[in-house]
Structures are given as structure tokens and as C-alpha cells.
Amino acid sequence: MRTEELGAAVVLSVTGEVDMATAPELEESIKAALGRGPEVLVVDLSGVSFLASAGMSVLIGGNQLAGDRTGFRLVATGSATLRPMELTGIATTFSIHATRDQALSGG
Amino acid sequence: MNQGQRQLDDVQEGDLHVRVPAVAGRLTGLRHVLAEWAERAGLAPEDREALTLASYEAMANSVEHAYVGQLQGVLDLRAVRDHAERRVVVTVTDYGQWKQPPADPGTRGRGLPLIRGLTPDSAIAPSAGGTTVSMCWPLPD
Numbered sequence: 001m002r003t004e005e006l007g008a009a010v011v012l013s014v015t016g017e018v019d020m021a022t023a024p025e026l027e028e029s030i031k032a033a034l035g036r037g038p039e040v041l042v043v044d045l046s047g048v049s050f051l052a053s054a055g056m057s058v059l060i061g062g063n064q065l066a067g068d069r070t071g072f073r074l075v076a077t078g079s080a081t082l083r084p085m086e087l088t089g090i091a092t093t094f095s096i097h098a099t100r101d102q103a104l105s106g107g
Numbered sequence: 108m109n110q111g112q113r114q115l116d117d118v119q120e121g122d123l124h125v126r127v128p129a130v131a132g133r134l135t136g137l138r139h140v141l142a143e144w145a146e147r148a149g150l151a152p153e154d155r156e157a158l159t160l161a162s163y164e165a166m167a168n169s170v171e172h173a174y175v176g177q178l179q180g181v182l183d184l185r186a187v188r189d190h191a192e193r194r195v196v197v198t199v200t201d202y203g204q205w206k207q208p209p210a211d212p213g214t215r216g217r218g219l220p221l222i223r224g225l226t227p228d229s230a231i232a233p234s235a236g237g238t239t240v241s242m243c244w245p246l247p248d
Binding site (some may be wrong): 057084089090 | 131132134135138153159160167170171214215216217218220221224225
């Protein structure tokens, strides 16, 4: 997990597997990133090979915590991350982008 | 002999049966074992991925809900090839209590919808003695 500041945006790059065991680490990283008060937080899931519902709960919580203060955006494509979010119907509650650049520039 | 024991004796060569303590830390390794089994079973890549995630969610459900307030519990993971029906069947069984999902899941509770979405044929059988989640995927011709 890596956090970068790009102007008014913070990008959190997540790699590996997000399951019951690792979801708390993602939660801490998202909270820490939101604590910096960025205009935009991009959570880049491009490097995630497995996303369980425990991880999705953390993303839903992050989106709620961001509220109106920070734009909460995800980078997710493909069967490991986007498909599970679509199947549970939560994909529509997020701002999801195919690439990090699109997430940084898109609203 | 209880039902779990009878099924345990029925394991055929090439089938997978693992009994582990129902704790989160055991599930990651078990998921990898299951993914390898699904590959050996000949499942299509997309179905392997679905099987791995759905089975993980079923196990996570047991870990999270089945043994609340109890010291220790186990779960059984079984994966078998059903050649006659050209399918694989994964079952996850715990011996604890079933927790009815709330009407509004809030931030949590995406496990069961995920299982249903990932599995062409699934069934959840809660009973007084525990809960079994059964999930099937087709074997390629």
C-alpha cells in the first residue's frame, strides 16, 4: 500500500489481496489519507488480485467518511475488483474509473 | 456417527476436504488451496475466480457469525467433482448458529449477495445444528 500526494489529490495504491485479514490495513490507510483533508482521494485498486466483501465494506465506509469534503474515487477494472462490486450492486454508489489519470481528472 | 463424519468418510480421490478452526487467519491459505484445486479440476478461469471468491465469502460468513459467544468452532470445506452432472460442488459447513441478514446491510453484509451473483447454482441450508452453503459450477466439456 502506497500513498502519494499529487497537488490537492491523494492517491492510495493498493496491491495484493484484500480480504478479512488485510481489510483493516486498507481501512487505516484510507482513514489516514482522508485525515490529510485532500480535495480528492483516489483509491487505486489496479494492483488488487482479490477483493472480498470485507474489503468492499471498507470502501463503502471510506466513501461515507469522505462525505462532501473529499471526492472519493476508485480505479478498478476487470474481474478481480470491478465484477464483485457490480454483482453486489455497490458499484453504482462509487465514482469508478478505468485508469488513475481518468480518476484524477474525472469528477 | 454425525453427518459431518459420514461425509468425511466419503471423500474420493481428487476431492478436497479440509476441516479448520473457524478463524479469519486460516481462510487466506485455504483459499489458495481451493484455487489450485479448481485449476486441477479443469474449471474455466472465470469460474475458478468466482469459485474462489464465493467459497471465501461462505467461509468468512461462518467465521464471522456462526460461533459468536463461543470459545471455538470449526468449519468444513469440501470440493468435489461430480462427473455424472459435469460440475463441481463446493460446500462450506459450520456447526454454529445462522445469523439472519438485516434488511439494511449498511456498510457490511455483501457476502451473501456476492455468493448468489458468482454462483450459477447455490443453496444455503441453515439448521439447528449448523449451516451448509452449497455452490455448483459447470465443468467444461
